[in-house]
Amino acid sequence: MTQSQAAPDTLYEATGRDDIVLPFQIDPYGVRGRLIRLGTVAETVIGRHGYPDAVGAMLGETMALAACLAGSLKYEGVFTLQTTSDGPIKTLMADITSGGAIRAYANFNADAVADLTPSDVAARSVPRLMGGGYIAFTVDQGDDTDRYQGIVQLEGHTLSECTHAYFRNSEQLDAGILLACQKGKDGWRAGALMLQRLPYQRDLPGNPTEEDYDDGWHTAMTLLSSGTAVELLDQDLSPDRLLYRLFHGEGVRAYPAQAVSATCRCSSGRVERVLKSLSDEELRDLKQDDPDVSVTCEFCKTVYRYDEDQLAELRNAD
Ligand SMILES: [Zn+2]
Structure with missing residues (x-):
């Protein structure tokens, strides 16, 4: 894979600044990361449903989270993230294929959502907006393979905090994440920034000790938490410039960005198969x-x- 220094404004002209998953690495501390920027994709998916702002914001964060977590897995198929809860928002569902096609929807109680206070909405408060419940992560690689599923309780004030609980309980994944979604003058925008720690190895560039390696991880996590929602969503701050701003002192390197599109996988063929069955x-x-x-x-x-007539023809066909 080709790698290049994440210098400002040079890398992503071909892919664009929005609707991308940008993988990066921080040497020499074995930290991997992904920056997600959803512009047109967020506006297309959330805008078409016409959801209230509280629901749109949580759905946008769910999409950014799905894109982030899917990027940490090796799979060919569909990664699905679904929340189920008993508060005003009942379901947040987002899925993304390994090719970057993302889609999402929400189920909610409109009266209960209308009664939420602006401060609860602004805080993206999981206890107030969603109540109690859980998040399920599923990877579907087709009919002949196992479905991997992880489940975590909604324990945290925000979706990021709930995801941290999942990371803590997961032995393979030492990680931190920042999520944001906002409706601005050009519509909805969503973003995510995730850091993931790789196991210590002796032959890393620069030969860090295990202690250096721990310190490097904690520094990277502190820098991550200094990132703001405004920076994550700022259209005028390119993704590579944001990485440079946060991590340039640590030696950040970006990989080529992958494009994400708002593409549904429904089709008349699928619907007809269901109707036939x-x-x-x-x-x-x-x-x-x-x-x-x-x-x-x-x-x-x-x-x-x-x-x-069409139904009869469909159901009588072989
Ligand atoms: Zn569809």
Whole structure:
């Protein structure tokens, strides 16, 4: 893999400043990281649902978190992050393919969300916005492979804090994360910055001792926590310049950025396979009093509609 010094404004012209996952490394302390910037993608996904700001902000953070965590795994398939909780926001769901196609939706109680105070919303308070529940992480690599699943209770004031609880309980992952999402003049923007510690090795560049290595990690984590939501979301601060600003003293190196797109995976083929597999009774429930069947994708709001003739043809086909 080609590597280059994360000097300001030189690297990402081809990929752009937004809608990217930018992997980086801090030598010599074996710290790996990823910076996520979602601009048009956040606006496309959140904007199409027309959610209240409290829900949009939490969904944007969920998307940025999904992109961040997916980047720490080696997989070919779909990474899904889903929260389930008993407060005003019931579900936050985001998934991302290994090719960078991301989509998301939320379920919530509109009256309860409308009753939230501006300060709870501004604080992105998990106890107030979401209540008690859990976050589930799933990797689906296709029908013939195992689904990996991790679950963590929603214990923390923010989604970042809840994720730290997951990292603490996970033996493989010593990590820290910063999340942000905000609606600005050009629409929704979301961002994430994650650091992940690699195991100590004797032959690292610069030959650090184990103690140096620990110190380097703690320094990097302190620098991470000095990053702000404003910096994470600032359109005028390029991703490489942000990395340089935070970590230049530690020797940060960036890898080529990967693009992320707001792409749904629903299709008429998938919908038709489901309609074909339903029992007559299930199909009646779906139709209710309407002779036609319409199926709306929860992620992208596309409506798939079939009249009686089309349904009969579909269900009688081999
Ligand atoms: Zn869809």
